[in-house]
Amino acid sequence: KAGVTQTPRYLIKTRGQQVTLSCSPISGHRSVSWYQQTPGQGLQFLFEYFSETQRNKGNFPGRFSGRQFSNSRSEMNVSTLELGDSALYLCASSWGPDSEAFFGQGTRLTVV
């Protein structure tokens, strides 16, 4: 059974640009959540989607957005990138909001 797949694995972007990250959940999982991991702030919740609806959002600026498609695949977008957005972005999938969450390997975003 394939795990959570995140693409791309690595990205280098320039300040002011925007970026889109993709997440394919484990087959059958309908809940996808996103996290930002940095050495200073640790793992922080960005948002969670279930059946194409954003049900919960963390304390991040509006530059961070996401969506979920009918096949449960999810994308997150960061606009007007800042140096501080450099981080490992992790996607997790689960059957539903109260089920075990399984993480992908993440996308390493570097903003220069």
Next chain:
Amino acid sequence: QQQVKQSPQSLIVQKGGISIINCAYENTAFDYFPWYQQFPGKGPALLIAIRPDVSEKKEGRFTISFNKSAKQFSLHIMDSQPGDSATYFCAASKRNTGKLIFGQGTTLQVKP
């Protein structure tokens, strides 16, 4: 009220010893407490999880102890092995939110 405090920040244990990592939470609405293991360059992997209706859960060499009245839970790794060297994160979530609140992580080194 959303914080999960994890200690110690780093831990060095001899092979065969017991590794103990502690977490404390404030929000009594939390009802799911997982532990994740993360190796460099990888996403967090679910190790073991507990709900507050039980005080202890054991899976192989890994045991979670849960103290609801003290709002604390801990991970015990018995017979620690060099392959256990990784960063461990505790987390907590409220029912039906799909949002995990993570501790700051503990870097474990098991010396041969």
